[in-house]
Amino acid sequence: MKNRILSIRQDGLHKLTHRLCQGFKIICLNSTGMMKNHSDMGFYEFKRQLEYKHALFGNGI
Incomplete structure (x- = not known):
């Protein structure tokens, strides 16, 4: 199940x-503003x- 979610x-x-x-x-990315919310670490990718x-x-x- 984890692999399916990761693939999606x-x-x-x-x-x-x-x-x-x-x-x-x-x-133009406001990366400092986006990184304030660390709940989703997918931003780096x-x-x-x-x-x-x-x-x-x-x-x-």
């Missing part, structure tokens, strides 16, 4: 970051994927 979460993260990189040339995919698409963060 990773798939959603990949789809979201891909869509953001396709739709926007520049994305979101930011990592966003940086990687933006470089791949030739966009900026």
Whole structure:
């Protein structure tokens, strides 16, 4: 069951970051404001994927 939840979460993260990189040339993240809520540590992975995919698409963060 844990693997299924993890797979669903990773798939959603990949789809979201891909869509953001396709739709926007520049994305500004308020990471200090987002990190105030430590209940979801998935933000690091979101930011990592966003940086990687933006470089791949030739966009900026």
